[in-house]
Amino acid sequence: MSENGQHPDGQHPDGQAGNGHHGFGRVPRKEDARFIRGRGNYVDDIKLPGMLYGAILRSPHAHARLVSVDTTAAEAHPQVRAVITGETLTGLNLAWMPTLSNDVQAVLATDKVRYQGQEVAFVVAETHYAARDALELIDVDYEALPPVVDARKALDDDAPVIRDDVEGRTDNHIFDWEAGDAEHTDRVFGEAEVVVAQDVLYPRVHPAPLETCGIVADMDKVTGKLTVHTTTQAPHAHRTVYALVAGLPEHKIRVVSPDIGGGFGNKVGIYPGYVCAIVGSIVTGRPVKWIEDRSENLMTTSFARDYHMRGEIAATRDGRIRGLRVKVLADHGAFNGTAQPTKFPAGFFHVFTGSYDIEAAHCAVTGVYTNKAPGGVAYACSFRITEAAYLVERLVDVLAAELGADPAELRMRNLLRAEQFPYSTATGWEYDSGDYPRTLRTALDIAGYDELRAEQAGRRERGEGPLMGIGISFFTEAVGAGPRKHMDILGLGMADGAELRVHPTGKAVLRISVQTQGQGHETTFAQIVAHELGIPVDDVEVVHGDTDQTPFGLGTYGSRSTPVSGAATAVVARKVRERARIVAGAMLEASPEDLEWTPGRWAVRGDPSTGVTMQEIAMAAHGSLELPEGVEGHLDATTVYNPPNLTYPFGAYVAVVDVDPGTGKVTVRRFVAVDDCGVRINPMVVEGQVHGGLADGVGMALMQVMAFDEDGNHLGASFMDYLLPTAVECPSWELGETVTPSPHHPLGAKGVGESATVGSPAAIVNAVVDALRPYGVRHADMPLTPANVWRVVQGRPFRTDLAIP
Amino acid sequence: MPRIRVEVDGTTYEDDVEPRLLLVHYLRERLGKVGTPVGCDTSNCGACTVLMDGMSVKSCSVLAVQADGSDVTTVEGLGVDGTTHPMQRAFHEEHALQCGYCTPGMIMASLDLLRENADPSEEEVREGLEGNLCRCTGYQNIVKAVRRAAAEMREPADQEVTP
Numbered sequence: 001m002s003e004n005g006q007h008p009d010g011q012h013p014d015g016q017a018g019n020g021h022h023g024f025g026r027v028p029r030k031e032d033a034r035f036i037r038g039r040g041n042y043v044d045d046i047k048l049p050g051m052l053y054g055a056i057l058r059s060p061h062a063h064a065r066l067v068s069v070d071t072t073a074a075e076a077h078p079q080v081r082a083v084i085t086g087e088t089l090t091g092l093n094l095a096w097m098p099t100l101s102n103d104v105q106a107v108l109a110t111d112k113v114r115y116q117g118q119e120v121a122f123v124v125a126e127t128h129y130a131a132r133d134a135l136e137l138i139d140v141d142y143e144a145l146p147p148v149v150d151a152r153k154a155l156d157d158d159a160p161v162i163r164d165d166v167e168g169r170t171d172n173h174i175f176d177w178e179a180g181d182a183e184h185t186d187r188v189f190g191e192a193e194v195v196v197a198q199d200v201l202y203p204r205v206h207p208a209p210l211e212t213c214g215i216v217a218d219m220d221k222v223t224g225k226l227t228v229h230t231t232t233q234a235p236h237a238h239r240t241v242y243a244l245v246a247g248l249p250e251h252k253i254r255v256v257s258p259d260i261g262g263g264f265g266n267k268v269g270i271y272p273g274y275v276c277a278i279v280g281s282i283v284t285g286r287p288v289k290w291i292e293d294r295s296e297n298l299m300t301t302s303f304a305r306d307y308h309m310r311g312e313i314a315a316t317r318d319g320r321i322r323g324l325r326v327k328v329l330a331d332h333g334a335f336n337g338t339a340q341p342t343k344f345p346a347g348f349f350h351v352f353t354g355s356y357d358i359e360a361a362h363c364a365v366t367g368v369y370t371n372k373a374p375g376g377v378a379y380a381c382s383f384r385i386t387e388a389a390y391l392v393e394r395l396v397d398v399l400a401a402e403l404g405a406d407p408a409e410l411r412m413r414n415l416l417r418a419e420q421f422p423y424s425t426a427t428g429w430e431y432d433s434g435d436y437p438r439t440l441r442t443a444l445d446i447a448g449y450d451e452l453r454a455e456q457a458g459r460r461e462r463g464e465g466p467l468m469g470i471g472i473s474f475f476t477e478a479v480g481a482g483p484r485k486h487m488d489i490l491g492l493g494m495a496d497g498a499e500l501r502v503h504p505t506g507k508a509v510l511r512i513s514v515q516t517q518g519q520g521h522e523t524t525f526a527q528i529v530a531h532e533l534g535i536p537v538d539d540v541e542v543v544h545g546d547t548d549q550t551p552f553g554l555g556t557y558g559s560r561s562t563p564v565s566g567a568a569t570a571v572v573a574r575k576v577r578e579r580a581r582i583v584a585g586a587m588l589e590a591s592p593e594d595l596e597w598t599p600g601r602w603a604v605r606g607d608p609s610t611g612v613t614m615q616e617i618a619m620a621a622h623g624s625l626e627l628p629e630g631v632e633g634h635l636d637a638t639t640v641y642n643p644p645n646l647t648y649p650f651g652a653y654v655a656v657v658d659v660d661p662g663t664g665k666v667t668v669r670r671f672v673a674v675d676d677c678g679v680r681i682n683p684m685v686v687e688g689q690v691h692g693g694l695a696d697g698v699g700m701a702l703m704q705v706m707a708f709d710e711d712g713n714h715l716g717a718s719f720m721d722y723l724l725p726t727a728v729e730c731p732s733w734e735l736g737e738t739v740t741p742s743p744h745h746p747l748g749a750k751g752v753g754e755s756a757t758v759g760s761p762a763a764i765v766n767a768v769v770d771a772l773r774p775y776g777v778r779h780a781d782m783p784l785t786p787a788n789v790w791r792v793v794q795g796r797p798f799r800t801d802l803a804i805p
Numbered sequence: 806m807p808r809i810r811v812e813v814d815g816t817t818y819e820d821d822v823e824p825r826l827l828l829v830h831y832l833r834e835r836l837g838k839v840g841t842p843v844g845c846d847t848s849n850c851g852a853c854t855v856l857m858d859g860m861s862v863k864s865c866s867v868l869a870v871q872a873d874g875s876d877v878t879t880v881e882g883l884g885v886d887g888t889t890h891p892m893q894r895a896f897h898e899e900h901a902l903q904c905g906y907c908t909p910g911m912i913m914a915s916l917d918l919l920r921e922n923a924d925p926s927e928e929e930v931r932e933g934l935e936g937n938l939c940r941c942t943g944y945q946n947i948v949k950a951v952r953r954a955a956a957e958m959r960e961p962a963d964q965e966v967t968p
Contacts, residue, residue: 029900032902036897036902037883038839038909042842129823208940210844210850262941294846518904520903688903688943690943691942692941692943695939720849726935727934732927
């Protein structure tokens with residue numbers, strides 16, 4: 001494995017291994033075979049006999065009382081089979097459903113609508129076009145109410161109360177939560193030589209997977225079994241929630257998550273459309289498909305971020321960071337639907353001390369309701385670490401500007417050193433491993449940092465446009481939720497099962513609880529088994545996404561697959577290997593203790609020619625061989641992995657941008673990303689994950705935002721307005737790696753999927769602000785669109801989360 | 806209802822369709838050609854890209870009746886007798902797909918790009934695929950795949966001129 005390995009063109013020196021490969025490395029993906037031929041099986045590809053189509057009527061208002069819903073004309077449409085309203089659902093006790101944050105959310109509105117796009121009625125018809133036609137025939141009478149649009153005014157005395165469904169509620173306050181030692185932090189700030197404060201907005205964005213959310217619900221009234229094919233990142237959790245909400249026995253619910261066209265956290269929760277489709281199937285006795293369109297996806301499914309942060313950083317005059325103090329106002333929309341472990345209402349935001357050795361830190365987060373869609377935790381955020389990493393990396397740059405220090409040197413001075421791990425942070429995390437200075441140095445070397453600074457100085461001196469900016473971000477992630485004792489979702493502990501079965505001919509089936517949405521689990525999990533058992537990757541089939549076929553677990557998000565299920569896979573494979581050892585002992589008439597493992601084979605220690613392969617062992621385990629007392633035969637194992645801690649991957653990113661001050665246009669000229677996720681199971685897949693996350697960073701930093709006007713109209717409700725980066729806005733990524741294994745993970749592997757999304761926005765914003773230094777700019781909020789940057793240059797920045805006044 | 810006659814992936818279909826039926830829905834819902842997905846409702850994403858008489862079109866922005874008399878190729882129509890097209894192979898070899906959802910449209914748009922420019926530079930590939938969004942790959946491996954396929958697809962022609 002390489003240390004300080006540098007592969008600027010993304011090529012790895014060891015080249016590509018075929019799928020006959022026996023473990024880790026650049027194994028081409030097994031799942032590609034169907035996707036490149038158009039033979040994937042996504043939810044909207046599913047067609048069942050008699051299947052009907054659902055469509056949702058949505059609120060045009062952000063806040064309005066529902067006076068009446070007249071469905072007569074829609075019901076008379078010749079192709080309509082059912083129209084479901086809030087009233088219908090009230091009769092079934094399903095008008096409201098629990099959220100993942102101990103709140104409730106309206107499935108179909110009964111009393112009021114609380115955001116534009118909210119679900120009001122559900123039509124079931126013979127065709128998808130007819131269902132949409134019938135929506136036009138529903139007559140809804142609304143009485144408009146003043147909306148709460150600006151989160152900063154949500155707690156004002158005269159703010160309209162959004163959640164008057166809760167008896168006695170008089171305001172829009174959801175929660176207050178804090179972490180760290182307030183008193184110690186205040187003391188450090190009181191003594192500090194330098195204190196800098198900065199307001200930082202991480203605006204509301206959306207994960208926007210290319211495939212929207214959808215479901216095919218099929219209630220079989222004869223067997224009493226409900227089968228749902230749906231876009232879910234957590235199929236087992238969905239099954240349990242349906243059981244609890246709908247009162248169906250859990251063994252009569254089968255949730256199938258087929259191929260998913262990207263998730264990015266958008267497909268963790270349960271959306272009203274899913275419940276409506278299930279009810280639609282129960283009511284009509286036929287399967288019901290519901291697939292949302294893009295505008296529905298953007299307007300109503302889980303948004304991300306929307307954190308209004310005030311950060312303060314305390315330091316010595318010579319640049320030693322001593323303390324961090326943060327206040328956050330979190331806009332959660334009209335229902336608190338944030339998907340995160342129960343005890344963490346602000347997710348893992350309290351890793352905001354980042355990669356630095358900081359004496360004292362404190363954060364206080366206040367959640368508020370506004371007339372917007374619910375969500376918050378999504379889009380590769382690792383439970384709010386995007387916000388945390390962005391804040392601290394902006395603050396360090398603000399401090400560097402204040403001190404006149406080089407941002408790279410200031411970071412190098414304060415980064416945790418290798419010998420400090422495991423490191424306990426001021427807010428209670430125990431980072432597992434890291435060698436941060438080495439990783440930062442690697443990134444600076446690849447970027448040619450000193451030359452870049454010299455080029456920048458030269459350009460500034462000569463007054464040559466465009467403005468050049470260099471931005472650094474060094475982040476620490478916390479992924480792999482998590483230890484059951486501390487982490488659960490709706491009371492379900494965050495441990496994950498794995499089952500491994502080796503067939504008589506030595507081929508294996510691995511069943512896991514996590515659910516890929518493109519991250520390559522079908523290949524990489526097979527590689528883990530291959531690595532542990534010494535059999536070819538192609539001989540391992542990975543089964544996932546079907547709750548009837550797989551062990552219970554919490555699904556894929558928060559980059560938790562490798563840390564939790566990857567560990568479970570290693571453990572279950574080792575159990576099989578140990579069973580194989582006993583069988584091999586019986587085959588070789590030797591004591592198992594006298595056997596030695598070489599990949600794929602148990603042999604007598606000191607006599608390598610006397611051995612048996614996994615394939616021979618597998619056949620013998622299913623054959624007539626007499627096995628020792630207590631050994632049942634066959635070759636399989638199950639396990640549940642309860643992680644002892646999270647894993648803490650990290651990375652050093654350097655962005656180089658050009659800014660045209662005349663137009664405000666930002667071009668990302670270069671982007672260097674050095675990630676350390678411990679042991680890399682498949683470097684090719686890791687690099688692909690990083691590439692995708694870096695594009696997210698370009699998108700968030702420069703173009704993506706969901707803003708609202710004063711009436712609560714959603715201004716980013718289509719790809720015409722909600723801009724995603726294309727191939728043109730993305731540079732050729734320059735990657736490097738360091739390898740610092742996680743000491744507690746069976747393979748030394750850490751999660752990595754979200755690292756680049758977490759780490760990259762700060763690098764780009766830091767670069768743009770760096771470019772604008774000649775204009776005295778200290779901070780500018782995302783997205784740095786041409787209009788925004790131009791206004792910043794003019795000294796008149798605008799609120800990016802609200803309509804331009 | 807108008808009657809259309811359209812060839813899709815080598816098979817001729819004759820159907821009565823509503824004038825408002827989008828080509829992508831005709832392909833998916835009527836013909837079962839679900840290899841071509843839908844990613845947006847404003848013709849931005851390009852996931853539904855197919856070739857119509859050799860030219861790439863976003864099939865969400867074409868009515869099925871407009872395809873009357875046309876020859877449509879979807880990703881399912883690439884490759885002969887179970888083999889894969891060089892573009893499909895290049896996407897696999899360069900890890901140019903993850904969730905796979907943009908892949909059919911990306912592959913079809915890339916073929917049209919090479920029809921116009923058999924040896925595109927990196928920048929030309931990026932420009933040429935601006936109409937296709939990908940949320941997973943960050944595009945870099947897609948660019949590499951298209952250039953790899955371009956090199957492979959040029960080979961036979963090169964051989965002809967080589968003595």
